[in-house]
Amino acid sequence: MATAAAARALTKAFPRSASSATSSVRLAARPSRDTAAKHFFRQSSRRHYSSGPEPAKKSSSGAILGGAAAAALLAGGFYYYSQGELHLKSGSAGQSAGLLNPTAQDYQKVYDAVAKALWEKDDYDDGSYGPVLLRLAWHASGTYDAATGTGGSNGATMRFAPESDHGANAGLKAARDFLEPIKQQFPWISYSDLWILAGVCAVQEMQGPTIPFRPGRQDRDVAFCTPDGRLPDATKDQNHIRAIFGRMGFNDQEMVALSGAHALGRCHVDRSGFDGPWTFSPTVLTNDYYRLLLDEKWSWRKWNGPKQYEDVKTHSLMMLPTDMALIKDATFKKYVEKYAKDNDAFFKDFSAAVTKLFELGVPFQSKAEDRITFKPTVSQ
Numbered sequence: 001m002a003t004a005a006a007a008r009a010l011t012k013a014f015p016r017s018a019s020s021a022t023s024s025v026r027l028a029a030r031p032s033r034d035t036a037a038k039h040f041f042r043q044s045s046r047r048h049y050s051s052g053p054e055p056a057k058k059s060s061s062g063a064i065l066g067g068a069a070a071a072a073l074l075a076g077g078f079y080y081y082s083q084g085e086l087h088l089k090s091g092s093a094g095q096s097a098g099l100l101n102p103t104a105q106d107y108q109k110v111y112d113a114v115a116k117a118l119w120e121k122d123d124y125d126d127g128s129y130g131p132v133l134l135r136l137a138w139h140a141s142g143t144y145d146a147a148t149g150t151g152g153s154n155g156a157t158m159r160f161a162p163e164s165d166h167g168a169n170a171g172l173k174a175a176r177d178f179l180e181p182i183k184q185q186f187p188w189i190s191y192s193d194l195w196i197l198a199g200v201c202a203v204q205e206m207q208g209p210t211i212p213f214r215p216g217r218q219d220r221d222v223a224f225c226t227p228d229g230r231l232p233d234a235t236k237d238q239n240h241i242r243a244i245f246g247r248m249g250f251n252d253q254e255m256v257a258l259s260g261a262h263a264l265g266r267c268h269v270d271r272s273g274f275d276g277p278w279t280f281s282p283t284v285l286t287n288d289y290y291r292l293l294l295d296e297k298w299s300w301r302k303w304n305g306p307k308q309y310e311d312v313k314t315h316s317l318m319m320l321p322t323d324m325a326l327i328k329d330a331t332f333k334k335y336v337e338k339y340a341k342d343n344d345a346f347f348k349d350f351s352a353a354v355t356k357l358f359e360l361g362v363p364f365q366s367k368a369e370d371r372i373t374f375k376p377t378v379s380q
């Protein structure tokens with residue numbers, strides 16, 4: 001049943017032709033704003049909040065002290081060793097003292113706080129900050145350069161100009177500001193872990209697959225900002241997609257799986273210059289991006305803006321030139337067809353590719369098998 005919030009999301013998503021779009025509309029089944037908190041707590045007590053996740057195993061810190069201390073120095077903080085465990089003291093570039101040995105349960109508390117804020121602050125865009133939180137996590141990670149080992153989500157350097165002013169990052173202040181009260185509530189978590197955790201939370205709360213989370217990112221100062229131009233340019237073609245994602249170490253299949261994130265959210269004229277959503281359910285992750293790419297007819301939109309496609313039937317959906325490149329290129333198209341037919345395959349590959357993306361270039365002290373699986377507050 002369409003809720004008030006869902007109706008508002010529809011109106012916002014499809015101002016030009018909402019009624020003609022209804023044939024294939026799949027709405028985000030979100031609670032109205034006044035019931036959001038109730039929904040959250042109902043879900044939490046009924047489903048997932050009574051028990052925490054598996055506790056993370058502690059690393060044997062003796063062996064890692066040297067590397068950790070070096071990383072802490074870079075972060076402007078320091079470690080000390082006591083009672084057989086490694087402890088982190090405040091880092092001037094972002095970390096604060098408070099909780100010295102956060103457990104999986106502590107990170108789940110941060111997840112719950114982000115999820116609660118997502119459900120409560122539902123008057124943004126199409127009814128959720130989820131898409132812009134995911135975009136923040138992706139842009140923090142997508143600066144990675146495998147050849148030099150620079151960039152990536154370790155550091156949260158987008159807090160600083162010039163990186164915050166890079167054209168590709170326009171609009172991401174909304175996501176950073178959304179997370180600031182959570183950072184105040186949990187001062188022990190680094191911004192860089194928080195941004196990635198919030199991206200994980202956004203995917204899971206928008207009914208996407210589980211994304212395992214590995215903590216351990218250290219905030220870094222302005223000196224670690226990456227140069228402009230590392231993130232993709234939407235006006236380009238498949239060669240550019242391969243150059244950008246190849247630089248990070250992704251293969252063709254992973255590039256197509258990652259692109260399925262464009263089932264979520266929208267383009268904003270005042271940010272990228274492009275306009276509109278890719279799918280009819282911009283706050284629920286599905287494989288609709290691939291299905292629409294293949295099933296709809298697309299033509300250039302006639303407007304006074306950058307070159308983008310619109311669907312011929314409703315004129316309410318959009319595709320970027322880089323989106324369309326995925327069906328122009330025969331190898332990419334093979335994977336688009338696979339994911340259009342099989343949502344489970346998409347979810348599995350999306351989860352694996354996003355996990356890899358979020359961990360690029362991070363000098364983790366913990367092991368991959370110690371990743372935390374957060375309990376979502378919605379059915380997946």
Ligand code: HEM
Nearest residue numbers: 131132135138232233234258261265266267268271272322
């Ligand atoms: C060729 C690769 C990509 C290009 C050229 C691209 C480009 C864009 C552009 C131009 C926007 C609109 C920004 C705005 O106006 O607010 C956007 C939004 C978005 N992108 Fe991408 N993107 C790419 C890959 C990805 C990947 C890999 C992910 C995540 C895994 C992602 C997630 C998102 C999300 C969730 C939004 C919606 C944000 C919102 O609603 O505020 N994108 N992207």
